[in-house]
Amino acid sequence: MRDHTRAEQAAGFLLRLVDDETAGRIRERTGLPGPEDPQVVRRRLERAWAWGNLLPASVVLWILQEDDPDLNAMVWQFITTDAGLRRAVARGVPFGAGRTAPVPVHATLRGEEPEIPASYVRLGLTGTLRAARSMGAARAAASMVLTSDDWTAVAAADAEGPLPGYARWALAVRPDCPPALRAQFGSHPKFAHRVRRAGVLDGPADYARAHGSAAHVLQVLSMGWLLFPARAREAEDALRPLVHEHLGDRVEAWAVLAQLMDTFHGTAPELITTAGAIA
Template identity: 50%
Template sequence: MNRGNGHPGVHFLLSLIDQDDAAAVRRRLGIGEPEELAVEHAVQWLDRLPRPRSVLLWMLQEDDPATNRVLFNHLGTPGTIKRDILRGVPFGGTGGRLHVLVHGQAPEIPVGPRGVVGDLREARTMKTARAAARVVGGDDWTDVAEADRTEPLPGYARWALTERIDCPATVRAQFGSHAKFTHRLRRAGIVEPAEYVEVTRPPQDMLAVLRLGEVLFPRRVREAAAVLAPLVHSELGVDPDAWAVLAQLLPRFAGTVPELVRTSGAVARV
């Protein structure tokens, strides 16, 4: 994905309008057709972009064997997630185990003598809580949630578990839901796609991530698209002047994507 002539952010936004109209806009802008990427290459480009930690979860939620294979061999994938991939744990909410096409050995993840829940209960610092939380696998979350309902886990343990990108939404809601908690989650890089497109600044890298997401996490990208599509239709539509303004502003625009789209439409109408 070449930033110079690929225009990934523009291509992503153009994917939100009729594709014949999008092709006409591309011809007027002289930017060519979007580049097609294999999963391996898309992950390589993703590694070069700033992105929230949730992006890894969005990829896992596809439960796609090709994506899981790449993530298993990726240095940045946590050991517990690699182990769950080998075990066929589904991240996308599907029932039953996944068919595993990954070859490799699960990393060693030693559990303390008190067990998964016992170590979480004994956590008295953030360091020990994170060490205990790192052991929790996909098959342990039900037991962890039940233990917390029986007797709330220590605050450090709750936050360390919440920071896990694969912490189930129901378990995370059990740990907290107030505004300060949500803000801390956002700072930790744990966001939903709609929130990602509404608050992220600047937009160039974020839109490039979503463009790669069309290959790597298309289901979650559709949530982002649902937020942006009405605005793109109303502010840009098929007006090549508005799209030209957007392409010119995008590399240096400091606001959010919605602000970029509205500004581009307003400038074109002047």
């Protein structure tokens, strides 16, 4: 069993959005391989990912929302600069909607909680956020916001009197910051740009439609059934109409898509429509 290439994984994800008969005929005519063996996919996940810092922060959050200790240990390497997420994982804080029971901490992560800021010990949560006068201090303070109760307290404190700009920034770029609180912080274009650059997305549909490059995004989505099954369908539903409209059962269009995949720099919708237009 060989690992599929990135292009094959990406095309395989799109082929799952058409019926099995059509997908089989496309694979036979284009040479694209069949569905990847689950054991091969799991082996790939167990290795160090090649995506590095190209994995947006929100994708990591969707994985953490599974509240799976093994997945948490796997994505630990991608949250090296987010002390808040690291602290939450190390403490077993659940991320899944409606979950309150602690998540078992993977054996490799026990004792790995980042250092607690000295200002937090003196001033408490809202006090240390209000005292932040640099980005470093703000990030350290924001790392102590862990539970839904913490986020509620932050929202109340900001409503009572706006938190310092650095604190708002450090909190807003956390992928687990509640959207309503992020909106409360402000809607200035520069603020929205900072949030976007931090890899914070509206959801899997936004990632599928607007993030690039297409091959990288589709490769990540091809493993969504293992990484973030609770959210994967949102991405599938976002792309399925485009696949049916522009590719459908047209073998030539799928062949063009496979040829473009590795060199195309646009988004997945742009790749799909371009392949259909060329064919």
